[in-house]
Amino acid sequence: MKAQTVLATAVLGVGLGTLLLPGAALADTTVSPATTPVGGTVVLTATTCDPQSGDAIFRVTGPNRDQNVRSTTAAAGGGLSAELFTAGFTLGTYTVTATCGDGSPAGSATFTVTPIGGAQAGSGTTTDPTGSVAAGAALLGSATAGALILARRRRHAATAATA
Incomplete structure (x- = not known):
């Protein structure tokens, strides 16, 4: 289950980065x-x-x-x-x-x-690095969100195992 969570988070981050990357080349x-x-x-x-x-x-x-x-x-x-x-x-x-x-x-x-x-x-x-900065910020944000989701699921799994 942990591998699935890590994989899902990675796929989400790559997907968001792919969507936002063309914005870096707009201007x-x-x-x-x-x-x-x-x-x-x-x-x-x-x-x-x-x-x-x-x-x-x-x-x-x-x-x-x-x-x-x-x-x-x-x-x-x-x-x-x-x-x-x-x-x-x-x-x-x-x-x-x-x-x-x-x-x-x-x-x-x-x-x-x-x-x-x-x-x-x-x-x-x-x-004019605005697009590159925006893409980098989006990738960093999605990686942070994925790490928070992973940490929350681990904490719930540990609580369920001790109960």
């Missing part, structure tokens, strides 16, 4: 490379935007910028993308927030502009 914007020298080019990509719903708008904010960039192409892996030339940018970190053509948010990411000859360019990063 995803990337910038590649994540670091570029002044005058370099970065590619902004909103992977969850449907090209058929219209252009994505990337809002770029940072030390000397607050501008919108419209998507120019459908991204190879899905979504929409645009290239951004960083000539005239001040050194520092910039935030890119994307909105799909249908008005839905597509997440955010950051990139850093360095001096020419500065740090090597890296891969794109995402900075």
Whole structure:
């Protein structure tokens, strides 16, 4: 009976995690490379935007910028993308927030502009872990609930055996 309880709890936790995991990927914007020298080019990509719903708008904010960039192409892996030339940018970190053509948010990411000859360019990063945090919290909550149910059943079984 104990094995059945543990198995049922594990199945419940995996099932809830499977249902909530797609929420972690709902909003995803990337910038590649994540670091570029002044005058370099970065590619902004909103992977969850449907090209058929219209252009994505990337809002770029940072030390000397607050501008919108419209998507120019459908991204190879899905979504929409645009290239951004960083000539005239001040050194520092910039935030890119994307909105799909249908008005839905597509997440955010950051990139850093360095001096020419500065740090090597890296891969794109995402900075909106809301979906991952929610999925992790749901899994932790279901595991805790399963442990409480298991402990309660053990206590009832021990009480019944001594009575």
